[in-house]
Amino acid sequence: MQKFIARLFSRLMKSWSWVLLIILTIAIKWLSFYPEWVEKNYALGVYPVISKTQRLLFGWIPFSLGDVFYAFLILVILFKTFQFFKLLFRKKLSRVYFITGLQQLIFFFLFLYVVFNLLWGLNYNRSGIAAQLKLEVKPYAINDLDTLTGILEDRLNRFSDSVNPSKRKLLKKKKNLFQESFEAYKSAAIRFSFLKYKNLSVKPSIFSYAGNILGFQGYYNPFSGEGQVNTTIPAFLEPYVATHEMAHQLGYAKENEANFVAFLACRSSSSNEFRYSLYFNMYLYAIGELYVRDSIKAKQYQEKLSPQVIDDIKTLRSFYKKYKNPVEPVIMWFYGHYLKANNQPAGKLTYDEVVLWMIAYYKKFGTESL
Numbered sequence: 001m002q003k004f005i006a007r008l009f010s011r012l013m014k015s016w017s018w019v020l021l022i023i024l025t026i027a028i029k030w031l032s033f034y035p036e037w038v039e040k041n042y043a044l045g046v047y048p049v050i051s052k053t054q055r056l057l058f059g060w061i062p063f064s065l066g067d068v069f070y071a072f073l074i075l076v077i078l079f080k081t082f083q084f085f086k087l088l089f090r091k092k093l094s095r096v097y098f099i100t101g102l103q104q105l106i107f108f109f110l111f112l113y114v115v116f117n118l119l120w121g122l123n124y125n126r127s128g129i130a131a132q133l134k135l136e137v138k139p140y141a142i143n144d145l146d147t148l149t150g151i152l153e154d155r156l157n158r159f160s161d162s163v164n165p166s167k168r169k170l171l172k173k174k175k176n177l178f179q180e181s182f183e184a185y186k187s188a189a190i191r192f193s194f195l196k197y198k199n200l201s202v203k204p205s206i207f208s209y210a211g212n213i214l215g216f217q218g219y220y221n222p223f224s225g226e227g228q229v230n231t232t233i234p235a236f237l238e239p240y241v242a243t244h245e246m247a248h249q250l251g252y253a254k255e256n257e258a259n260f261v262a263f264l265a266c267r268s269s270s271s272n273e274f275r276y277s278l279y280f281n282m283y284l285y286a287i288g289e290l291y292v293r294d295s296i297k298a299k300q301y302q303e304k305l306s307p308q309v310i311d312d313i314k315t316l317r318s319f320y321k322k323y324k325n326p327v328e329p330v331i332m333w334f335y336g337h338y339l340k341a342n343n344q345p346a347g348k349l350t351y352d353e354v355v356l357w358m359i360a361y362y363k364k365f366g367t368e369s370l
Helices: 002-012 015-031 035-058 065-089 095-119 121-125 129-133 142-160 165-171 174-191 208-214 238-249 255-268 272-293 295-302 307-322 327-341 347-365
Strands: 202-204 218-221 226-229
Touching (some): 015 035, 095 121, 129 255, 129 347, 142 295, 142 307, 165 174, 226 238, 238 255, 238 272, 255 347, 327 347
Parallel strands (some): 202 226
Antiparallel strands (some): 218 226
16 A cells, blocks of 8 residues: 555656646635636536536445545545654654655645635535525514414424324435435426436434444535435434435535525425425424524423424433534534535534525515415
8 A cells, every 4th residue: 555655646746747736726716706607607616517527427336435535534644644753763754855855745735725726626616506596695583483383383293293204214314215206306407497306315324323422314426426425323313314414415505505495395295204304304494593592482492392203302312412422512613614615604503594595585575485
């Protein structure tokens, strides 16, 4: 492996490569200040071609190629770390080693930054779903949040009566889950043409159990174009998580927007399980925000939940409690800073901002649109 890595870097780290990477890095940063340009020329121009090609090339592979890529990356990092300490203990570290290592590290991160943004990351700087739907997303009053929470709870309780345990078990079969997710987008595209989705490429993550420890339910791999779902989470969460990752595949990079696109997709589904999953997740976001502003009102809503919803909330809490560990907060801290670095100043709280989109949506299209 050592010879392979050394040969790879020696071929990549040519003088022209450095110049190209620096120019592309500057260009990407400059373009990030022009969301309208990014929306028109990248998000709706170049990126759909990239995304469809990735899904066409890798979607048929039964396992997650993106997971394999990250596993290889972790092995390389571990190997380089081991190599460093080996030389340190043998007192063989030299100035040349440090200079070469620093050059390789800078080149590596520049290369990842450029490839990441060209393949997907520029979508963090697009105008996005609010512009496409002409929504006026702005700070809301407590009354707006109260209205949203009430509607979501009503929908949630209604669909809880239709929860079918046998159908939930069917969705635990990933082929069924992902096909239903595909059908949900197919239905959503009838009204929202920009949600047209082709070439399904959503897969169970090889790292699902590790994901429980690290705190993720799913993720999108921009290098392979695959959507990964943590398939060990409670069944009632999976439809929403799958459609959320598919939203990333369509170029909705920000977490609040991916949450909202998942709402549009699940609501268009003919499956009661998908709609229940949608309202369960949306209700948790809304009631969480309401609890911060008016805990008494929030508790009044919680007292009106149906037995099915209460059972599922208990199941979710038990699941989180089972995997609670000291590593997750550290990972989430780094992840929050990653989000902030990618045009999401609220960090991890960006997910909760879907409430802004939901309120703007019902104000424009009416409460029945929820």
